Amino acid sequence: MLKDITLGQYFPGDTPVHRLDPRTKIICVVLYIVALFCAKWFVSYGVIIAVLTLCVCLSRVPLRALSRGLRPVYIIVAFTALMNLFFTAGEPVSDLPVLRYISQTGVYTALFMVLRIVLLITGTFLLTYTTSPIALTDALDQLLAPLKKLRVPVHELTLMMSLALRFIPTLIEETDKIMSAQKARGADFESGNLIRRAKALIPILVPLFVSAFRRADELATAMECRCYHGGEGRTALYVLRYRAADYAVLASFVLLAAGQIVLGRLGW
Amino acid sequence: MEAILRVENLTYTYSAGTPFEHSAVEGINLTVLPGEFLGIIGHTGSGKSTLMQQLNGLLKPTAGRIYLDGRDIWSEPKEIRKVRFRVGLVFQYPEYQLFEETVYKDIAFGPTNMGLSDGEIDRRVRDAAAFVGLSEEQLFSSPFELSGGQKRRAAIAGVIAMEPEVLILDEPTAGLDPRGRDRILEQIRDYHREKGTTVILVSHSMEEIARNVDRIAVLHRGHTYMDGTPAQVFARAEELMSIGLDVPQVTKVALALREKGVDVDPSVCTVEALRQELLTLKGGGGAC
Known part of the structure; x- marks a missing residue:
């Protein structure tokens, strides 16, 4: 049923990667992406792969979970590979029928593009696999805090994010219940053409929206009853603190990004 | 008398094959006679709701069989919708399922799904509305304008309008004030008396059960713990209290x-x- 859908992909655990401050992890992922996009040749890609392998091993996230995360992008990866393979100008690999259209640069570009996409997705997934959604929003709240000077409602945005995350399971349960109730009245969601099926959703969507609004209203009242008045001067129950390990990891990722820029310049 | 519903060794396991696996219903046997008013009691988590959802084919039993009028309801899985028309289930807090522009259209949802003629739908909607005491004016107003008790009654009418042979009500009075509660129970009682429909009432209120039903089945941890007339069941007050129920x-x-x-x-x-x-x-x- 609907309940079996996994939301967020957090794998609870107690590894060095899990224990890092969520802010550290977000910054590291940004630096990692910078490093990844500077990579040009085997040496630099090798460094990135080594770093990622180390992180994955430390986090003990099962490889199967990581490859499952990649599944939706397989098509894009395949498409990118083919495009680069056949549409990059250069010296043909050989004179044989099909290979005539493939250039040597094309082979390398295709390989590196595929590597880039896979590494990018695996790296960012590692973040969501090892950090709970709530920790992520807390971290974003603090990292984006400087934007408040520019009148960006950072706290409001992150609050909305965490509320949305909080209510997803509730809404799924509610949908399940409403679906059963309408099925008990003979609603049929499984047969008919597209239009009929879309129409069949009305008896679910209307009550769902009504109850979502009702819940939102109740939540707002409940928050106001507890004197919530926005982010101004608000303190956190669990204060995020950088520890020695965080500084060490941050420093290594800064080094990684800097090193990759240099390697990129050298064309390695 | 031939049973209208017969439940044999019914078992239902949630999340089978995962670490979260647990059985909500384990080997329940139950017979419901035509025209009977059966009460089902049991504390939260005793498997009442799971049992109810299996009786009309919303959940497919992990093991065991359910016979409706002597026929296994899952003998033709494609025809399960027909079972749902014959065994009407009113969920807990049914008012949250109202969705149409008018109460009339909402009550007509079930009969329309049955593919009845317009005239028949109209008759059933009006009959059902009369049973739950909704006025003509209320029939053509939006369900969202009604009061809580009226919404509940409109939702119950939506199931009654399918004229099921067995009507199951899962805590129909939860969260209502005493007057609303009495009113709904009285209407259910009248409906049962006039139509002779088999009614199964799930409730937490022992008073409600004692006053209305012919027979009580007590569920405990997924099993039928007791089965008998109210007098027989309530005579075992101590046992009831020992499993967290009341008299x-x-x-x-x-x-x-x-x-x-x-x-x-x-x-x-x-x-x-x-x-x-x-x-x-x-x-x-x-x-x-």
Whole structure:
């Protein structure tokens, strides 16, 4: 049923990667992406792969979970590979029928593009696999805090994010219940053409929206009853603190990004 | 008499094959006779709701069978919708399923899904509305303008309008004020009396059950713990209390009287019955 859908992909655990401050992890992922996009040749890609392998091993996230995360992008990866393979100008690999259209640069570009996409997705997934959604929003709240000077409602945005995350399971349960109730009245969601099926959703969507609004209203009242008045001067129950390990990891990722820029310049 | 619903060794396991696996219903046997008013009690998590959802084919049993009029309801899985028309299920808080622009259209949802003619739909909607006491004016207003109790009754009418042979109500009075509660129960009772439909009432209120049903099935941890008339079941007050259930207030009074040496039947479960009992005792020169 609907309940079996996994939301967020957090794998609870107690590894060095899990224990890092969520802010550290977000910054590291940004630096990692910078490093990844500077990579040009085997040496630099090798460094990135080594770093990622180390992180994955430390986090003990099962490889199967990581490859499952990649599944939706397989098509894009395949498409990118083919495009680069056949549409990059250069010296043909050989004179044989099909290979005539493939250039040597094309082979390398295709390989590196595929590597880039896979590494990018695996790296960012590692973040969501090892950090709970709530920790992520807390971290974003603090990292984006400087934007408040520019009148960006950072706290409001992150609050909305965490509320949305909080209510997803509730809404799924509610949908399940409403679906059963309408099925008990003979609603049929499984047969008919597209239009009929879309129409069949009305008896679910209307009550769902009504109850979502009702819940939102109740939540707002409940928050106001507890004197919530926005982010101004608000303190956190669990204060995020950088520890020695965080500084060490941050420093290594800064080094990684800097090193990759240099390697990129050298064309390695 | 041939049973209208027969449940055999019914078992339902949630999340089978995962670490979260647990059985909500384990080997339940139950027979429901035509025209019977059956009450089902059991505390939260005893498997009541899971059992109810299997009776009309919303959940497919992990093991065991359900016979409706002697036929296994899952013998033709494609025809399961027909079972749902014959076994009407009113969920807990059914008012949250209202969705149409008018109450009329909402009550007509079930009959329309059955593919009935317009005339028949109209008759059923009006009949059902009359049973739950909704006025003509209310029929054509938006369901979202009604009060809580009216919404609940409109939702119940939506199931009654399918004219099911078995009507199951899962805690129809939860969260209503005493008057709304009495009103709904009275309407269900009238409906049962006039139509002769089989009614299954799931409830937490022992008073409600004692006053209305012919027979009680007590569920505990996914099993049928007791099965009998209200008098038989409530006579075992201690056992009921040991599994976290209660007996009607009146039964408690009778039990207390007995402790004081008054020779009343400990299984009385309505005020009227206790009154009779006491009057008889008095008339016969009893301990009163």
